């Protein structure tokens with residue numbers, strides 16, 4: 185590199201990411217990407233839990249071709265950035281039925297020469313009511329990894345994880361679970377996830393996605409969680425811009441930015457991968473799916489400047505979390 189460009193740390197990081205096999209986007213929801221428009225923008229202000237059902241209209245009216253087109257458009261924007269591995273949750277439930285699965289199958293056929301695609305089912309209707317459970321099980325033959333959203337079965341989070349983990353064992357698949365998304369000390373889903381991982385002896389197969397609320401806990405609690413995570417070989421995926429919009433609240437917690445405590449997790453030898461999460465939909469209307477933006481927010485919010493580790497977060501840690509390498 186030209187000496188005059190020594191100040192350009194972004195280029196340095198980007199070069200190293202390329203050398204290390206390219207970006208790994210370890211968490212996205214391509215089936216709803218680019219579905220935002222000026223009319224639906226106002227829905228962006230609704231609470232997360234309401235958005236879980238607000239997308240029903242879109243899911244019901246979309247054809248397989250429309251879902252495919254959204255996914256393909258998003259995928260091509262990812263390829264342009266040098267993404268070589270892309271993991272996407274896809275909704276499989278009584279509203280969208282098997283449409284997103286069929287679109288994802290076609291995506292796999294058409295793009296498998298360009299990048300590694302990993303699909304994970306989104307349990308947006310939970311897994312406990314019989315209809316939701318039916319579609320959850322329908323997805324298992326197709327997806328590479330089992331996905332979970334215990335918050336959707338609020339009050340029965342443990343039962344939700346029981347369903348996930350029993351089937352993960354039976355189908356010998358990894359599990360990615362959305363946990364601790366609301367940046368509140370009241371949430372302790374990561375703790376429950378660890379407990380269940382231990383109970384089902386699924387060490388090395390379970391990934392906590394987001395784990396933001398962990399940062400709202402006192403240091404003693406966090407340290408204990410890290411020890412337990414390490415013992416049970418849990419991994420973490422963060423999507424920084426997805427949760428930096430965490431709402432102002434009067435709850436009291438240790439001062440922190442709204443992101444999992446990445447630098448502490450790495451210090452405790454817990455691999456952390458990176459994802460974009462939602463792209464240009466009612467969850468994240470202005471997200472453009474740029475991996476550099478995600479990495480930049482991570483390094484700024486955690487004040488974390490270790491270039492080697494940042495490159496690992498953007499590459500091999502994602503591969504680990506997706507079970508592509510050990």
Ligand SMILES: [Zn+2]
Nearest residue numbers: 213273362461
């Ligand atoms: Zn997600």
